[in-house]
Amino acid sequence: MTSGVLTPETAVLDDEPPEARCQYCHRPFDTGRSCALHIGEVHSNEWTEDEQLAYEDAVAAEEDELWMYHMKIVVGLGVTYAIIVLIYMIVLG
């Protein structure tokens, strides 16, 4: 919270140990990708070259997944809109 870097309170339960931890703020993450993204977003002024590469890979991998996710969202919005129009047609028609 201070000095510009946000360090939220975290807690690790015994049955699900974190796969990665940020070497700068020790925040635990469920995957290496999350950790790489975090380092790129929060610690980009002190990161190593490897971490920079890992960040770029993570961003690219997430972009692919995000594209698929957004397709689902767009379809979902379309379906929701259609259902609502249909309900209004039935009720008011």
Place this chain on the structure above:
Amino acid sequence: MWAKRRVLTIILSTLGVASLAQPTAAHVGGLSGTTTSASVPTWLTILTGGVIVGASFMFTSLMTDHTAIRAINEWRIVVPTPNAVRTAIRYAVQGTSIGVLLVILVTGFTGPQTPTSNFAILVVWAGWWAGYTMTVYLFGNTWPLFNPWRAIAELLPSSRHRTYPEWLGAWPSVAALLALVWLEVINPVAQDSQLLALLIIGYSVFTLGGAWLYGTETWFGNVDPISRVFRCYGLLAPFQRTESGFEFKLPSAALAERQVSERVDETAFIIALLWVTTYDGFVSTPLWTDVARPIVGVGIPPLLLYSLTIIAGFGFFYIYRFAAHQVRQTGRTYVTPEFIEGWFAPSLLPIAAGYHIAHFLGYFLTLTPALLTILSQPFSPPVNVQVLVLPGWFPILQLLFVLLGHLVAVWVAHALAFELFPGKLKPIRSQYPFIIVMIFYTMTSMWVVTQPFTPPPYV
């Protein structure tokens, strides 16, 4: 605290629900004529509201550019304010607000009993609680400047400072807010000016005594519920106070920039602020009357029932807390639930403000002519009070305000999630539990707003 009895007579015409006769409605103006006859059934209106909140989440999830989100929330214009100007304004305003407080007390005890020609009733409910509160979230938090009790407390000697117990935090203000609203529901303080004046005296003694014991800053910063309400609402406003003056930001952007997880007591206050608006509407629904009558019939005292309900409804805090626990799963994160609930708590404030404006804009506009007349002649009120008659489409505007509050909340939560969680998918997925809770809260509130006004029984 919400002058519900007359306020809800304005809301009751929402969406073609026939209005019920209410004694004070006649003073407020010919409201029965404002009833609209829309052919959309209530359940469909409510469902549409829920769907719009859900769909708005889907829309915001398409906006994943972290830099763009930040740019929107960080945009600002600094407004320079010289110190001399500030000091001059401060003394002038504080003097005026102490004067107004005194006139409220005098007219409260000696003024006419008709609410719409009583200075105290009009200034407190229409002027201050409806109108002034709107300026706080639409313009900026000016309460530290206007607060007459603060001005008086600063003038009084402040000897014998006690240390405020750290662990109490905002809890006294949570209790005081619930108590004030409870008092407002069970007493006709929105019509009876003498009762209102007594309540103000009680509050003044409590506040000035507290400020004297614990110090002005500590009291108004921790305990005083009214100061905290305005501080919360002020976070929504475009004008924000900074160390060097003021800055102009996009509305609600200051919420997304908090970068702090609220303490549990502060979160509880935000939830209480949200709940009391719903509580006030809920006790005026026919459902409440239907539920309350058999319970009182069994032998439960009505006042106890009203107290238990306001405390039980505060249990929404646990629903919110449960949602925060679920975020750990959907967001696949190790951030503690306590941190999450405090982090997202400010995003609930636009919802509370949305209800406030839905409840009070009509009330305020209706009484504005009466308020302006009485401000010019507090001690000789006119016999015939003028009021505005609202157009028939006004109730639809109220539903839109409720909805707008939720949409802003979705946006603020989205921006806060992007600050807390890495990447783009995690912040979006983390929001699922909150969105589900928000959809249900929207639908519940829209249901309350569309219900015909029924005077709360037994009070």
